[in-house]
Amino acid sequence: EIVMTQSPATLSVSPGERATLSCRASQSVSSNLAWYQQKPGQAPRLLIYGASTRATGIPARFSGSGSGTEFTLTISSLQSEDFAVYYCQQYNNWPLYTFGQGTKLEIK
């Protein structure tokens, strides 16, 4: 099983600033990585797939990068609605999918 490790567990950032979230895979997942945003009481929302492709309707301030084992989700200028928990997910080891444990993005 591929283990996904996200860091940091909690990230405190001020509105308007940039946030950088990391995800590391225990072995290469190529570019087969997605990012999701989850707000309290809601289902996860797909942000990024293919490591860097924004899903439909996702604002341009969200960007993904990386390949192999190291990935980054960047939110260029934080809006109030962006404070949430973010998960990465690998689907390279199809059909066994695994998620990271999440990064909580909180207001500083």
Next chain:
Amino acid sequence: QVQLQESGPGLVKPSQTLSLTCTVSGGSISSGGYYWSWIRQHPGKGLEWIGYIYYSGSTYYNPSLKSRVTISVDTSKNQFSLKLSSVTAADTAVYYCAREERYYYDSSGLDYWGQGTLVTVSS
């Protein structure tokens, strides 16, 4: 607009079988290229993928749950279902259904999700 909706009992007794159904609207579950998954989230924890089904009935389950999981599809009702047997308190979680668009090894991620349903295992 595709929508998914989970339904089923919110309380299940230990050792019994958890049964949930996901109803898909705004699109056909029989459309090729889509895989239909169940994912769960223990209270305050991360996401655990349970398994998926294709409209043809082809399935794959997380090995950690494989012995207890059955996912089935009813294309006539545009639904797919989850059964998890011999449940314990450790199966208490929010259960989500979700859609993935995939063409062979090329996936667009889990793009549509149900709102989730909390299932509590307790006597």
